[in-house]
Amino acid sequence: MKSSLFSLRNIRRLYGGLSLVLFFVLIVITDYRFMKGYEVNIFLKLDPLVAIGTLLSTGTIYRGLFLSLAVVLLTIVFGRFFCSWLCPLGVLNQILSSVKPDPSGQFRYNRFRPLYRLKYYVLAVLVLLGLFKVFQIGLLDPIALLTRTTSTLVVPAVNRATGLVYAKDFMAQGGVALAVVFVLVIFANRIVPRFWCRVLCPLGALLGFFASFSVLRIWRDEQKCTNCLLCLKNCHGGCDPHRDLKFSDCHLCMNCLEDCPEGAIHYGIEKPSSVPQGSVDLSKRRLVETVVFSAFLVPLWKSSASAEKKPSARLIRPPGALPEEDFVRKCIKCGQCMKVCPTNALQPALFEAGFDGLWSPILVPRIGYCEYGCVLCSQVCPTGAIRPIRPEEKIKRPIKIGTAFYDRCRCLPWAMNIDCI
Template sequence: MARRKVSWQVWLRRIAQTGFAVLFFYVFLQAEYRPINRTGDHVKLFFEIDPLVMISSWLASHQVASGLLLSLVILGLTALFGRWFCGWVCPFGALHHLITSLRNRTAKQKIATDGYSRWQKTKYYLLGAILVAALMGVNLAGWFDPFAFLYRSTTLVIYPGLNDGTAWIFGWIYQHDPSIGSFKVASISEPVYEFLRHTVLTNAQPYFYGTVLIAVVFFAVVLLNLYRARFWCRYICPLGALLGVAGKNPLVQIKRNEDACNQCRVCVVDCQGGADPEATASWKPAECFYCWNCQSACPHEALTFSIRVPGGKP
C-alpha cells in the first residue's frame, strides 16, 4: 500500500531541526576569541537551556547560575508537551536523525528491529550515575551531555576537518587553475574562499592531544545509527532520559482510531525513538520524540496527536 505524502508537521519539524543545527554552528563560531580577547554573543545558549547541566551544577555546588534558569522552561514545557526537545531542537539529535535516514533497510526489517527495547532503560541508569556523581563533586555530565559531546567533537574533529578540507579544495583550484571553456573557476573560487576565511574558517587552526580518540568515539556514536535508529538518543543520552522522566505523562498524547487501523504497523517503520506508536495502550511517551513520522506515514490516517484533558480520555 502506498504511503501518504509527508505531512506539514514533519516538514515543520525538519525546518526546526535544520534551523537549530545552523544556530548551534553559528554559536560555536562565536566562541572564537576576537582581537579584544572576548567571545561573541550567546556562546552559552545551548548549555543555558540544558536541564541536565542545571541539575548537575546544582547538585555539585548547591547553587545555580541565573542563566541556567532558562532550562526550567524546557523542563516545564516537556512536562506539558512531552519529549519534543529531542525531536525538534537538539542539534545532536538532528545529526542522528539524518544518519538514521541513510540506512538501507526495508520496512519489514525496520519493523522487526526498531521497536522498543528494554536496553533503552540504560540511559536512565546512566542519568542516575551522573546525578550521584555530581552530588559527590564529580563532573560526568561534561562527558555525556549531548551539547558538551557535540561541542567537543565539533571543536576537535568536525571544525578542523572542515577547515583543512576547505583549504585543500580551494588550494587545489588555485594551483591547477581549471577552466570551463574560457571561464576560469578560480575567478569565482577565490572570492568565495576569501569570504569563508573571514566568516567561517580560521587562519591558524589549533590542534589538540587526544583528537584521534575523540574522533573515534564521535564517529562510532554516529555510525551506530546505521545499526539502530538514533542509537545515542535511545540508549545513551542522559539529557533525553531526564526529559523522558519529565515528560512521562504529557498533555499531548497519541490516539489511535481503532476502526481505521488495520494493524499494518507502517507507523513503526520510521519511529525514531522506539515508542511503539501502533497502539495507544503500549505507546511510550518517555521514548517519543514527537517527530510526527508515525502520523505522517499512516496510510489510513488512524493516528493523531491530541490534548489529553486531565482526568479524561486522550
C-alpha cells in the same frame, strides 16, 4: 493521512534543520573576530541536564542556566519535543539513520527494545555521582559532547582543508580519544537507528522522565486502528506507536501521525478511546544494582590521582577559573573556551587534573600563551567554571594563573634585553 507542505512533519524537519545549522554557525563564530556579543553558548544554556548537574554538585545554578527551565516546562506541556525539533546531535543522528542499512527492516529496527531503558540507568548513575560531588555529566551530555567534538576536531579539520576558520592552525592534544567516541556515536546509527538517543543519552532520559507527565501526547484510537503497523515505519523514538506507546521515549517526530492511513493516531489530550500508554518502566532490581554500582564508582573515581591531592606543574587553568575543587564541579568539558582561545593555548586535559578533570581546559604554554588583554574564555563559559572577568581586572589586579620560571642562560629576550612578546 495525506501529507501537506505545512504538515507537522515538515515543520519539524525545518526546525530541526535550522537548529543544526544554527549550532554549527555558533560554533564557527565562537572566535574573537566574530563573537560581537552573540549568545554562542545558547544550546548549552538550554540544556536541563547541565543545570541539574551543576545544581547537584555545587548546590547552585549559574544564572544563564535558568533558560533550561523553559525546556523543562515545555516538555511537561508538549512532550519530549527537544529530541526531534531542537537537539543538534539528535538531528544529526536522525539524518545518518535515514540512510538505513536494510530499508526492508524498518519495522524491525523501530520496535521498542528493553535495551532502550539503559539510558535511564546511565542518567541515574550520573545523578548519583553528582550527589557525591563527582560531576561527570559533561562526558555524556549530548550538547557538551557535540560542542566539544565540533570545537576541537571538526572545525579544526575544516580549517586545515580550507584555511577559512582560524587565524592560525588549531590543534587539540589527545584528539584521537575524542574522535573515537564521536565515531562510535555516529557509527552506532548503522546498528540501531538513533542508537545514542534511544539507548544511551542521559539528557534524552531526563526529558523522557518529564515527558511522562506531559499534558499533550501522541495517542492511538483503538476503534480506528487496523494494526497495519505503518505508524512504526518512520518512528524516531522506537516507542511502539502501534501498541502501548512508550510516551517517555516518543521524540514527537510526528511521522506516525502522517503515516497512519486510517487517521487513528492523534496528538493532543488523550481521549477515552485511546490505547493505554506505557511509561518509564524500570526494574526495581536494576535500580538497586545501579545504586550499588554508583556507590562503588564514587570512591574509585575519587581515589584516582586528583588535582586536589597531587597538583601537577602542568595543571594551569584559564584566567578567572574557580579554585580547582569548584572548577571540576562546574566544568562540563564543552570545549567552548578552547575553541575561542585565540592562541590555541587552552587544550583538553588528559590526566593532568586526575580522572575528574578529563577533557577540561588546561593552558599548555608550549602550544600557545595567554594573550595579555584577552578574557574571551571567561565570556563563553556556560556554567561559570571560568567566572566572567574584564580585561582591566585581568591586567590591573593582576589575575595569576601560575608562576613562570625561565632559564636566563637560554632566554634570548633576556640576553638581548628585549621584550618577550
